Amino acid sequence: MTTSAVVDELLDRTIALGYSRVGIGFRQRFWPTPDSDGENLAGATVLVTGANSGIGRAIAAGLAARGATVLMTVRDRSRGEAARRDLSAADPDADLVVERCDVSAFADIRAFAADLSGRHSRIDAVIHNAGVLPAQRTDSADGHELCLATHVLGPLLLTELLLPLLAAAPDPRVVLVSSGGMYTQSLDADDIEYQTGTYHGATAYARSKRIQVALLPLLAQRWAGRSVTVAAMHPGWADTxxxxxxxxxxxxxxRPILRTPEQAADTAVWLTATTPTPPSGQFWHDRRMRPIHYLPTTRYTETTLEQVWRYCAGAIGLS
Ligand SMILES: NC(=O)c1ccc[n+]([C@@H]2O[C@H](COP(=O)([O-])OP(=O)(O)OC[C@H]3O[C@@H](n4cnc5c(N)ncnc54)[C@H](OP(=O)(O)O)[C@@H]3O)[C@@H](O)[C@H]2O)c1
Known part of the structure; x- marks a missing residue:
């Protein structure tokens, strides 16, 4: 292992340093991953959820700067239009289209996917960035715990419905914006909806982010048949x-060491644009593959993973 690789891993394990602007500053200086020539997305159409704010907005800007048409998918059209105006003012060449969809609500997702399928023949990438950390227990329109619905069930359903459009692209990719908070949680196949115990938003959030990452190998396998690759990344800590x-x-x-939204967006943009295509089913941070466990207490069995998958697939009506 090189010295910079050792320092990189140490940064990750200290958490505060690795996830802050210190981590990305070190990595960009000592372990640069140059943008490849292939990072040109001209002609590509990419969908980014939660694109009106924070990291999603920075992802949209980064992808548009590489030439993509970006479908800025938001739950509130006026907030989306305001963000689009700001991004267009900063980059007049950016090709940005505001789309409306509440990604926690199945009916909305179905209508949105049907509408998109009527207007587009291909989508090159979907970036599932929309995220919530509710102060109190909240159920989605379909009766699911809101973090689970927003981070896991909605993205799964939207991706499944968009598979024909993704499969029509030459190098289709799906990116899930997870969180380093997932390292604190395991899978609880008996309480996926967090119905027992005192509800804490941060725990619900971290559990759902763990599920995103845990499902990666199954999703990679499932979508490989359509040549769609999937990655999850965590952005570190960003001031959003x-x-x-x-x-x-x-x-x-x-606050003094939080990342900018652009620094936090970097790996998601890179995973969408870089060539060759990153291997499917991996977890990334600062353009490097990362382990999915640091604590022995978060490990789970294949049976548990299978149970969680069956629950999620059933919830969105997959066979
Ligand atoms: N900031 C961090 O330090 C950090 C760390 C780890 C992971 N993350 C992850 O990064 C992602 C972006 O977070 P952020 O910090 O940029 O937060 P943010 O500024 O609150 O942005 C979240 C975006 O998601 C949208 N959204 C939430 N629920 C939605 C729904 N049901 N349908 C459609 N859009 C929805 C929000 O829309 P509205 O504006 O309409 O609410 C907003 O545009 C999230 O997945 C978050 O978990 C962030």
């Missing part, structure tokens, strides 16, 4: 409206 609202104390404490 979402962080300010959900964790104000954390933000006050760590």
């Amino acid at each position: 409206p979402g962080l300010t609202q959900a964790l104000p104390g954390f933000r006050r404490l760590f």
